[in-house]
Amino acid sequence: MNRQATIPKLLAQKQKQPAGREMLLTAPILPTLLKLSAPTTVAMLAIALVAIAETAYVGVLGVEALAAMALTFPMIMLMQMVSAGAMGGGVSSAIARAVGAGDLARANTLALHAIIIAVVAAAIFSAFFWLLGPAIYRLLGGQGRALDLAILYSHTVFSGALCIWLFNTLSSVLRGTGNMNAPSVVALVAAALQIVIGGVLGLGFGPVPSFGVVGIGLGQVIAFGLGSIYLFIHLCRPDARLRLRLAGFHMDRTMFADILRVGGLASLSSLQTVLTVLIFTGLVARFGTIALAGYGIGARLEFLLVPIAFSVGVASVPMVGMAVGAKNILRARKVAWTAGSVAAAGLGIVGLVVVVAPDLWSRLFTSDDAVIAAARQYLTAAGFGFPFFGFGLCLYFASQGAGKVLGPVLGGTIRLVIVAVGGWWLATNAAPVWTLFALAGGAMIVYGIATGLLVKATRWD
Template structure:
């Protein structure tokens, strides 16, 4: 029997379900902002090393939380929307296996090829050794954030946003506090410099992984009862059909950042350090959009599972408008007060001047980008990923390809302008795909 169609989610319901994850997103952005501010106290070399590692760290977080995690949450939400609770339980176990394998893959790839990648992106004179010593601590333990974020996605797929939010909030608070101690030292403790931030990250997610596993094992899915379900290729495909596409998109986003980082690095260490400060604005938009997007994955997924496609589209656009408004306020504010924002992160006059340039050029584009990011998560819930994938292609073409062309003609301002154009294109293309002709029931 087909489940009864559901009405569109109201703005109030989207906000209510979004608030826990938005709160975590703000803490995450705050914790990582603390890290780069602490790196600034150590020196420009530490800031430049942080900028080299940051794309890989964000790739890990984006893939485990918003990409493959979106595939996990959307598959479970659609199963519940169609009234198939036992299938949802089986999907959770399949998700754990996927998360474990992905975490181990990150460990092997980054530890083996990290130095070569940092040297390629950073070019001559970049602090490659310092970047690698920081990355080792993060990626040797990559399976921990992968499992913690996978289990958080399982809970979100059931509609429980509050529990994973509480655990991850404590995780990011602990990460910021331990980073301060381990990087700068308090008394006899710490003083490890930038690698201390990697140590703090690994320890914080060890705690998150244990706490999340305990909740899921004993929670509403009842995973501890009845033994392990048999492994079914169809259930792996259910998760991976969304998760792989989304993960490739996350990889493309970070390849874009790596390519742009290479373009910026050609202008010197001060430009690279300034980009590391300015790009935090973009990386802040991603978790903020995910705060609303995580709710949209579940809300849209349940409506799609119940066959309510029109309600799913309306729900998606309401969430997109909310995310776009928040992103515009933050990006526009940083552009308007760019000197104040830049001064908060560095005392180096050259770095500060270039960070101001980035914020003033790129900041105004974040309203459209934020809306597009929220609609991307809604597309995960619907299982309709062609539009977001096209948007990712448009972004990498404009930001990286356009950055090379405009950078050659206009220098660093041209590179920054290309970044802004890429963000605008991304939001526009994703938005154009959320329509009846694409979001509809497929006829076998």
């Protein structure tokens, strides 16, 4: 009798789905995608402004501090890309597929497993860069006071790796349910806090002394830590789309596998991206300081373009994931192609502008005619590749939603090989620097086309 009375109750719990689930499964694709991507776009642009503000703070501290930040930036970027984009995409994908299938119990358990992964991954990053960071920065050319400051900044940020991993993981849990607003608002507040705290602790203000690069690093750790606390409380609220419940929880390796088979493989893409940047920077450096400065101006524009593709791509993850979970593969495919097209169009407009008038961007940073000329060469060559880069990057996130990310990872591998092998050949044969810049644009075009073909050839059912 008790068992019979319990069955309807369990069924009712099963049928009580997160608000917005039906919208993601049935609403028109393009308006829904744009609606979901808008708050993330604003948050990502705010995070880009943080990078600009931190660069300004470090510039006040001196040339050695600027060099130190340049040494550590690829490693900090790697942790952000893995925790937010790669593993974060795996978390959002797994939860979205569970919600799409109507299995909220599984979604809750996946969220708790994601937190465990974040804790372990943070410990690995902290230990790795505490032990091997100094050697890596020396290998990248760090020496003297610049190396000392790089180690100080690195130790500060990676000591707080748990704050960064939890923030990005909990944000990904929310995005997996289709909730884009909460993580975006928290990211905006965290960005503002990071600017204020980093500025006060880094440069000093009133009775607060200047802690230099350590203070700037603490600004990031504290802001992400406070954001993590808020997100955790938000997920424990009774009205949350997905409410964290510890009762009856036990670890299940199939849950870890569901997240890691997407996030782990996607992490290779993040590593490839960082390697591509490091290799290309090293190749451009062979052509002298002016060429490197011009490339740096162009690369800064690329950094500001990534939020557009990232925002649309992240918005596609829950839409694709829920459609796959609901066995609606046709809709999942349409979401992916629509998202890729939107990203390509957005980056294509910017690419067209910089190809036609590249100096509009370059003159914001320098008045040196030689540097402007070098930046012009890079932007006019690479601008043609911007829409293809956005298309491929967006399909990478959509594929995460489907749990099928091998194709986009292989697309990134092709781009890395083109840059490494082609760049080495050009550099050793004394080719002019514009050929190297053209290679970068061509690699973006090949990446976008190859990723599209590989995604099309991959079965999602």
